[in-house]
Amino acid sequence: MLIGNTMLIGKCLAKIDTPFLLVDKAKFDTNVAFLRAKLAPHNVILRPHLKTVKSIAGAKHVLDGFDSPATVSTVKEAEAFADAGYTNFIYAVGITPQKLPRIQALLNKGINISILLDSVAQAQAVTAFCQAQNIKIPTLLEIDCDGHRGGIQPDDTRLVAIGKILHQGGAELRGVLTHAGESYDCINKAALVAAAEGERHAAVIAATQLIASGLPCPVVSVGSTPTAHFAENLDGVTEVRAGVYTFFDLVMAGIGVCKPSDIALSVVTSVIGHNEEKDWLFIDAGWMSLSQDRGTQSQRQDCGYGLVCDSEGNIIPGLQVIGANQEHGIIAAVNGQIDSGKLADIAVGTQLRILPNHACATAAMHAGYYVADPAQVELDYWARIQGW
């Protein structure tokens, strides 16, 4: 028998039509508490990135009250969380002038929201808007700590030039922000520790440059889930951002930030057929519910489109989702751990769970989460915020 009898959670799941997104609330709570405890000895604020959970009902279990700092990836998230009572955001994507009226509307409601930029042109557009509207928009300068994407090099003289445009032009220069995006490609603990130190160092050098020029820099913000978990020294940093740590996923497990058994998110699916010649099992979870994320493809263990669990969440070793069409997933045995023909024993209608490569991407395919909380008999539901 590849899979055992379904027990309590399995019985609950059977009531809902597959595919659907499931949160293991006990694991979720453990993950949230772990990072909070990890950062507690450091003199930093945790500013969770809500782009992963993207849910008002879910954020309640991540944020420590309505005035908790939070990070958002869209203006829509800021608006939705503000409507729900939260008050403290960084919109951590480079600003375009067209979005400033919505930022202004949030500030006018008393929401503490900072924007992000990294160019003279953006700074000029922001200060022109601030002057025209008689408003001071809190603004962070994006620093490039690892060549991953955007941002200014921490020792680039443009940093001070942009800071001065903002500070003297009527915006509020609030500080610097960096994101060690390359940390997702680290292959061992030493590399993760080094990425965290590189992130801290870049942010602190940038802040030092601003302060030396007589500019304010109250916020020194760093973060990514890998660096947040492996930072040994956070001197000079005021806050740490992380998002995917709440659910974790196979990419994070692949670089050693968590174990596969820590992953709190899965897609519940039903077996819809077999291809006996190819020893394939078909499920009703295709890319429409799993996402097309192949983040483990470049890792030591390529997990295909996800690893396979029974309905209780126990990983079935040697199985993978090897292919995904819109509403069809294909499961096959890999690495020779399962005898040929054994998949035929898993009957049509059997419920399985698929662990995601990338929790943010898989969650994005769904309108909400079903939440299995050991403290409750029925599943809870957390709606997700959609759109921009």
Next chain:
Amino acid sequence: MLIGNTMLIGKCLAKIDTPFLLVDKAKFDTNVAFLRAKLAPHNVILRPHLKTVKSIAGAKHVLDGFDSPATVSTVKEAEAFADAGYTNFIYAVGITPQKLPRIQALLNKGINISILLDSVAQAQAVTAFCQAQNIKIPTLLEIDCDGHRGGIQPDDTRLVAIGKILHQGGAELRGVLTHAGESYDCINKAALVAAAEGERHAAVIAATQLIASGLPCPVVSVGSTPTAHFAENLDGVTEVRAGVYTFFDLVMAGIGVCKPSDIALSVVTSVIGHNEEKDWLFIDAGWMSLSQDRGTQSQRQDCGYGLVCDSEGNIIPGLQVIGANQEHGIIAAVNGQIDSGKLADIAVGTQLRILPNHACATAAMHAGYYVADPAQVELDYWARIQGW
């Protein structure tokens, strides 16, 4: 100048916050009419696959009236289209027993819906349900025409065995269905014509086998967008299914089913920054709005995460979205067509459009479409059906 002045549509688009999904209604109508005209000389029904458009407002422009045959990829689609007045569906994904009560509810409302299966176990589950509920569920047998995914080989003796279980057990054996999924990998016209003929041949052989055994087979259903466009002979086929032909996409252009200029779907995005050292342009369309589909990766021209157009929809040669994070896209020059440093001329705030690799996948990332119809001044909006 890489991009010209924005004109009528560009001015309309500027009112909506990016990123968002845009339909060029004139191209959409042309694509819909083209396939209808292509199939007109053949004695077949066109049964559009609504998994691509997934919109009640959009389907009105694809289907020829409320009784038009249609294909769906989820029970939710069938329910939503039925609520809107449509009455004729095939649910073209292998059935699980858990979904039968929802099929029954649709049949009880007078909806003509067929299900699909390819195993003895499924047929037994369906007939047991039909007997218990005193209902005849129209059922199609899935035929494997090209080894792409599931289905029974057209000459497999199990075909008749499964047909008999259904026909004698109280279900309605309605016919056979096949899908030439491998046609997406065809590299020239001859291969596309051959794929279409292979699809037809498999379906007709299967139908012949059923009829020779005294079983009914009124429906012989084939289809995929590539084979629908390249079928030369449809003798013995009763209906053709296709979905992505409504929008088309870069994968279809890559195999010669359409031209890039026929693509009716794009994601409108704004420039949010530059990396001058790397000659990168950042846009506010990441995988959250573009999808992670990399369907052109294995084609002759890999289009990255999409090709780049100005706000009027004119392709800017030599540009590609080379990377996509959650809310960041990275545009770079490829193939040496654009001089180094030229991207810096495209200012923050400029609106661009990104053509998708795979229209179904890109559309799936959005709650709806903005529709630019040359006959209307304002953009229309088509909401999408979400969930399962």
